[in-house]
Amino acid sequence: MTVLAVIPARGGSKGVPAKNLAAVGGVPLVVRAVRACQAARLVTDVVVSTDDAAIADAARSAGAEVVLRPAAIAGDTATSEAAVLHAMDAYSAMRGRTADVVLLVQCTSPFITAEDVDGVAGSVAEDGADTALTVAPTHGFIWRQDGPAAVGGPDGYGVNHDKSNRPRRQDRPQEYLETGAAYAMRAEGFREAGHRFFGRTALVPTDPARVLEIDDPHDLARARALAPLLDPAVLPVHDDIDAVVLDFDGTQTDDKVFVDSDGREMVAVHRGDGLGVAALRRAGLELLILSTEQNPVVAARARKLQVPVLHGIDRKDLALKQWCDEHGIAPERVLYVGNDVNDLPCFGLVGWPVAVASAHDAVRAAARAVTTTPGGEGAIREIAAWLLGPGLSTSHTTPHNTLDK
Known part of the structure; x- marks a missing residue:
């Protein structure tokens, strides 16, 4: 049975x-949506429908096929159903076969899981439902208000309860909130009906803690804050990475500066980080130190580590993109380590943005992985252990080494 997951993602x-x-x-x-579909047991094909070149590139890099959506069904008033129907036709033309079950999976639900996808797909493909959707159990009292009352404004009334007689939670019927994350439809019936609900509809309960739809910047901020709590811990390994790019201050140091009576500045670095960098270099990974600071200590540390350095850089993301282009490295194969908000543009460019434990909250929220070790205390050694195995254990601390600026 062919189960086609369609992810609409207009620009x-x-x-x-x-x-x-x-x-x-x-x-x-x-x-995130592509990965959830790929991890689902029942999904055979994943297609992203988009009108945007950058989204298409990201989808292809993640392993999805791309259907370029015409402008007529890519505007603000276009329906998801129109995008899915167009993707089904394009898939049939590409593959020479039709889908038996089609899924609509929304990018705007960041915490959708493979189990959610399999839940709706299985309801149709295995259990005989015509349509299915993810829902969240709710016991909330729903209210509505109608037109202006004679005195004092609109009157509020209960939708799923009588406000004069509110039963206890255990005495009320279970109700469900549509999450907007995933839908499954019998493909032939979907073509006939032209909408996602027809015949017998199965409800697939999901974890209410994971229900979040991103419609505005506040939703996005909440999702980023929740990601460290809800996402499974996934650390990169050597096969995921072609290059490691390191910020300096706050990443290879603790972000403190020592100033003597003559105005000379010094910082402290960790010898364990030096061992980690040496191991990464021996493993054949490309390395770079990238810093906004124009200080002799950055160049001195880079010489000590035998790592190329770009410092005094205002737009680190532009410098990083140019460096990747010059070295023939795909940005999605780069691990970038940072600690402060000026690292966020680089985080948006690479496939593995990593924050040290002492990083700014916004940086930790935007990271794909976070070290357990603060900057300047062996965080780079810890990352080297992720990539190269437990032979580079960070369990033992080593003395600090002080460099003059």
């Missing part, structure tokens, strides 16, 4: 510009 979002490329947990929303 023209008004509430959050470039929303479908916004990163949550260090991963663009469209890529």
Whole structure:
């Protein structure tokens, strides 16, 4: 049985510009949706429907096929159903076969899981439902208000309860909130009906804690704050990475500066980080130190580590993009380590944005992984252990080494 997952991801979002490329947990929303579908047991094919070249590139890099959506069904008034029907036709033309079950999976639900996707797909493909959707159990009292009352404004009334007689939670029937995350339809019936609900509809309960739809910047901020709590801990390994790019202050140091009576500045670095960098270099990974600071200590540390350095850089993201182009490195294969808000543009560029434990809250929220070790105390050694295995354990601390600025 062919189960086709269609992910609509147009480029023209008004509430959050470039929303479908916004990163949550260090991963663009469209890529999160693709990965959830790819991990589902029942999904055989994943297609992203888009009118945007950058979204198309991100989807292809994640392993999805791309259907370019015509402008007529890519505007603000276009329906998701229209995008799915167009993608089904394009898929049939590409593959020479039709889908038996089609899924609509929304990028705007960042915490959708493979289990959610399999839940709706299985309801149709295995259990005989015509349609299915993810829902969240709710016991909330729903209210509505209608037209102006004679005195004092609109009158509020209960939708799922009588406000004069409110039963206890255990005495009320279970109700469900549509999450907007995933839908499944029998493909033939969907073509006939032209909408996602027909015949027998199965409700697939999901974890209410994961229910969040991103419609405005506040939703995006909440999703980024929740990602470290809801996302499974996934650390990169050597096969994921071609290059490691390191910020300096606050990442290789503790962000403190020592100033003597003559105005000379010094910083402290960790010898364990030096061992980690040496191991990464021996493993054949490309390395770079990238810093906004124009200080002799940055160049001195880079010489000590035998790592190329770009410092005194105002736009670190532009410098990083140019460096990747010059070295033939795909940005999605780069691990970038940072600690402060000036690292966020680079986080949006690379596939593995990593924050040190002492990083700014906004940086930790945007990271795909966070070290347990603060900057300047062996965080780079810890990352080297992620990539190269437990032979580079960070369990033992080593003395600090002080460099003059």
